[in-house]
Amino acid sequence: MSGAGPASDRRIAIVLFNLGGPDGPEAIKPFRVNLFSDPAIIRAPWFIRFWLARRIAAAAQQKAEQGYALMGGKSPLLELTRRQADALEAGLPGAKCFVAMRYWHPFAREAAEQVKAWEPQRILLLPLYPQFSTTTTGSSLADWHEAAARAGLVAPTTTLCCWHDDAGYAASIAALVAGTLATARAERPGAKIRLLFSAHGLPENIVRAGDPYQDHVERSVAAVMAALGRSLGEAIDHQVCYQSRATPQRWIEPSTEQALARAAADGVVAVVVPIAFVSEHIETLVELDVDYREVAETLHLQGYYRVPAPNDDASFIAALAGIARRALAQGDGLCSHRGGRACDARHGDCPWTRYRAVNAA
């Protein structure tokens, strides 16, 4: 670990969490059934969920197959996450990164066995979701604790609930935005530009039940806009919107389609920023690059550009390494986020602590 600190001489296992994705065409169906069977995603009693999961998964199966076919029949998420793991390891001597996916291999139980075999002195749980949602971070961390207990893995553990407004993270996203903005300006001289921060959506009822995700997304956008303002020295038009509606319920709005329609009506060029994803996957490479690009063409939008997801971008990895270092410097604890200050999300406390308490009750 670079720099002196309490963690500098220890064997530290860093567990990186993401959602996972199918590793071949035959995995698409079971991956999607796993996803819709998660009580954090479909909030219904288990016997209804068992039936509902298969029904919802079947409903858009063909569209999902077509989407994965465009990416070679599988998701690039695991490979990109492994690259992030390698880059992070290189920046944090003494640490070894492990990957735990929620709905496909390597599952948390596989990662927990690997971590146990490595015999760490300390573990850092680092979700690759900047914003906390019960559907992503909450579900992954709960899954990890079950897997770790089953594996008999006992080591002091530090958990990061969220890093949505970390200054280094915001600056790394702002730099990626600035790059695409420069391309858009060079290709559309004189055109008015609007940044559309497109985040994964959530069903409205999940947000109403207290999920802080939407609030965290808005805070991420504010942090990126502040960093962008500092580096470019100007204010830029922007809007937050939500993509990837996957169930028939009402989802939070405005949708990315609605934001594109507004951009067309206002005669502006849209520069889409995938704000809730740290890696390219089906929702960026297909939904943003193919589906919404088509929508933009149909709407005769002035222009449509997409900012890349950070993947293993050097400043993003450096930001992640800083987040990890600061979390570890605080010693063992349940949650070490925001440089040690308490969560100041809408609900005033740490969302993971709260989620854990509610689920244990």
Ligand SMILES: C=CC1=C(C)c2cc3[nH]c(cc4nc(cc5[nH]c(cc1n2)c(C)c5CCC(=O)O)C(CCC(=O)O)=C4C)c(C)c3C=C
């Ligand atoms: C109710 C359904 C869903 C919720 C809620 C949800 C939240 C959510 N998801 C991500 C990030 C990812 N989602 C991915 C895939 C994916 N997500 C859903 C549904 C919900 N997500 C589905 C059905 C799928 C499968 C793709 C498809 O069949 O269309 C992925 C991985 C994609 C891949 O490349 O394989 C990610 C990453 C976030 C950040 C989030 C809420 C905060």
Ligand SMILES: [Fe+2]
């Ligand atoms: Fe999703």
Ligand SMILES: [Fe+2]
């Ligand atoms: Fe927290």
